[in-house]
Amino acid sequence: MKKNDVVKVTIEDIGINGEGIGKIQNYPLFVKGGIPGDEILARITKTKKTYGYGRVEEILHPSPDRIEPPCPIAEPCGGCQLQALSYEKQLTFKEKTVKGNLERIGKVPSPLLEKVMNPIVGMEEPFRYRNKAAYPIGRNRDGRIVAGFYAGRTHQIIPVDDCLLGKKENKTILNKIISHMEKHQIEPYDEVGHRGLIRHVLIRYGEKTGEWMVSIVINGNTIPKKEELIEALVGIQGMTSISLSVNKKNTNVIMGNEIITIWGQEYITDKIGDLSFQISPLAFYQVNQKQTEKLYNLALTYADLKGKEKVWDLYCGIGTISLFLAQKAEMVYGVEVVPEAIENAKENAKINGLANARFYVGKAEEVLPAHIKEHGRAEVIVVDPPRKGCAESLLETMVNMEPERIVYVSCDSATLARDVKYLRENGYELREVTPVDQFGMTVHVECVCLMTRKET
Structure with a gap:
């Protein structure tokens, strides 16, 4: 086969990026837009020695699990990789992904995995769940100012009038x-020439409070006629915070470090369970409030707190999991490298009247050893790392602390599996695993697992 050849193939599986996988004489072909069960004609876009890539040229016989994507630009946008697959089968795919990674990468024996793995926790409504969205601003081919999202692996803005996830x-x-x-001839940012003013618009929403935040990212110091813009935005019910994020750097990082509040509060408030959290423009906060509540309740259940335990919450962010745990623990210590997040966490502890939570700025692998003598051994450690998972030095520190239970919250089951393998080889065993669908229509899946210290 060579580029631009058209071949007939049946899609049998889904890849980690949501592409369909078929085989031609045992040669795997990754086809964007293919759904398991589809019989298609695929045009070859790239070939390698052991596998190739293609795109759907024609669907000869659609899969019984194929549905019409509700969003008309789902394919060019690329943000919803699974929108053409029925939601039930999306959940099956995500459950299979977690299980496959734990078996293949984590080397967890199949009989053990069958025993400890629970069904995925799905969403009642897999649309309109995102409480945060960042829209790049630019011009389309006709020269009109548009907001939207970057097409996959490009910096071309796909205009989006109404994202169905937001x-x-x-x-x-x-x-x-x-x-x-348009009225005041304010230019959108052009990243090629590093010119123009408006770069992005960040919008956040408090699901339980109805509060709105708008933060406009600018390549400058202010916006012309900003009082007029403020007047237009405050007419939206629930508008609570309007700010400017100054980002003059030639970078693909969205937010600048300088936040200038031009109207209202510096934050909005939302609730998870009975707890309230202040959320600033730069704060990390889960984008799916309803599923987050389920996720954190699972973490709390796995921690199995009786009221006398000391708990370390690593990668604690603004203290969301820490404060959930503090409702049942004797003391919770949170660690996070971002100083602003720790300030948010301390304020959130005050708001909720929880005096049994302390927070430290720094790398967990450095903070933990420094405070073991002061605070003593912890019965429970909770980790919620970024996609890259835990540094091995941190895993080693955790093992040396000998907690009874480790609760691992993961947004990438591949790095979770790698870390589970390390912990299983160093005195811990996997006891329970539950995937949680935080991101319907996409390939991403959260997961929470419990590991306990093996008896020697």
Whole structure:
């Protein structure tokens, strides 16, 4: 086979990026847009020695699990890799992904995995769940100012009037900002020439409180006629915080470090369970509030706190999991490398009247050893690392602390599996695993697992 050949293939599986996988004489072909069960004609886009890539040229016989994507631009946008697959089968795929990674990478024996793995926790409504969205602003081919998302692996903006994963009100907010730009001839940012003013618009929503935050990322110090823009935005019910994020760097990082509040509060508030959290423009906060509540309740259940335990919460962010745990523990110590997040965490502890939570800035592998003598051994350690998982030095530190239980919250089951392998080889055993679908229509899946110290 060579590039631009058209071949007939049946899609049998899904790859980690949501592409369909078929085989031609045992040669794997990754086909964007293919769904397991599809019989298609695929055009070859790239060939390698042991596998190739293609795109759907024609669907000869659609899979019984194929549905019409509700979003008309799902394919060019690329943010929803699984929108053409029924939600039930999306959950099956994610459950299979977690299990496969734990078996293949984590070397967890199949009989043990069958015993400890629970069914995935799905969503009641897999659309309109995102409480946060960051829209790049630019011009389309006709020269009109548009908001949207970057097409996969490009910096070409796909105009999006109404993303079905976000809130309906996002469209109204974006239209008001674009109307202001057009009226006052305010240029969107051009990353090639590093010119223009408006780079991105960040929108956050408090699911339980109804509070809205808008943070406009600018390549400058202010916005012309900002009072007029503020007047337009505050007419939206629940508007609580409007700010400017100054980012003058030639970078693909969205937010700048300088936040200037131009109206209202510096934060919005949301609730998970009975706890309230202040959320600033730069704070990490889970984008799916309803599923997060389920995820954190699982973590709390796995921690099995009786009221006398000391708990370390590593990668604690603004203290969301820490404060959940503090409701049942004697003392919780949170660790996070971002100083602003720790300040948020301390304030959130005050808001919720939880005096049994302390927070430290720094790398967990450095903070933990420094405070073992002061605080003594912890019965439980909770980790919620970024996609790259835990550093091996941190895993080693955790093992040396000898907690009874380790609760691992993961957003990447491949790095989770790698870390589970290390912990199983160093005195711990996997006791329970539950995937949680935080990101319907995408390939991403959260997971929470419990590991306990083996009896010697």
